[in-house]
Amino acid sequence: MPGRLLLWSWQWAPRRVSPIHRSPAFSVRPRTGLDTLPSSRRFLSSAHTPPENAAVAFQSADRLSGRTCMITGGTSGIGFAIAERFLQEGASSVILVGRSQKRLQDAAGRLGVLTGALPNSDNNNFGQVAARAPEDDTQNLNKIRLLLGDVSDAGSWMRELEKEMSSVDVLVNAAGVSISNILPRSDPEHISQILRTNLEGAMLTSRALMRASIRSRARNRTDAAGEGKPSSKCIINVSSLLALKGGTGAVPYAASKAGLLGMTRSLAVEAAASLKDIVIRSNAIVPGYIETPMIADFTPGETGRLKDLIPLHRFGDPREVADAAVFLAQNEYANNCVLNLDGGLSAV
Secondary structure (H helix, E strand, O other): OOOOOEEEEOOOOOOOOOOOOOOOOOOOOOOOOOOOOOHHHOOOOOOOOOOOOOOOOOOOOOOOOOOEEEEEOOOOHHHHHHHHHHHHOOOOEEEEEEOOHHHHHHHHHHHHHHHOOOOOOOOOOOOOOOOOOOHHHHHHOOOEEEEEOOHHHHHHHHHHHHHHHOOOOEEEEOOOOOOOOOHHHOOHHHHHHHHHHHHHHHHHHHHHHHHHHHHOHHHOOEOOOOOOOEOOEEEEEEOOHHHOOOOOOOHHHHHHHHHHHHHHHHHHHHHHHHOOOOOEEEEEEEEOOEOOHHHHHOOHHHHHHHHHHOOOOOOEOHHHHHHHHHHHHHOOOOOOOEEEEOOOHHHO
């Protein structure tokens, strides 16, 4: 969508949501299975249950109260789980970024069901929702906003993106694609698409946040604790264990995810050196095998073999990754913090 950005608020109307959401044809999971699948391929359904023996007990503590959070690739999988958790933690607004209007709408509907963040309504239209809502419902409006745009082409709508970033406190770069093939057989266009979406897209959204922060430095809020210190802003990059551990059929993908870790480190230093009174923290999450419907592609024997390799003998749950994102978003001393969430596989 070159040169164009659409932003609207979502008002949920009761409807049946399919538990399976298919991805674009070009987004194919690498057969290595490492990392979370590309965000365009991930899904967390309302009926999702934690893996066996998983200790997933999430309780809201309103740790993100008053924060506005933008999540690229937030329509499914880890991105979606992070959006759900941020809303449960009191985020005032969550902006989902994606290139498919239908997927964005579907994700917003599911979030409304799972979090109760939006009021029920018989009206399923977009825009001007506040004017129609009862006064006592206005506090719930605009909690979920949808931003239609392709991060791989973010340079073409950078001005609009910077404008929307002016109110963002937490940016989660979870968008990603992967096309499984050995490098000699990889199409150059596919290589470019992977790098532009996974790495360049994250770089451009981070740039937009930094530029918007410079413009609005006078509007920095004090933290909720009332200590008079300015709340920092935070960038969270979703990388992959493939950035650190070799695999077959995912060279461009691994390179893009390794680039995210380099970007995380450099941003942590550069932001402190060049932004003066503006505090922007830069952190990363490095997931290993995460439970998604795409795991169903593995044979029982392959699944068993992979779980045997992991010291915890199970795959991760997207909500466990979301829990890490909440920690990174609200901990004011977390900077260049890289969290491995792989069940111990990186130690093997």
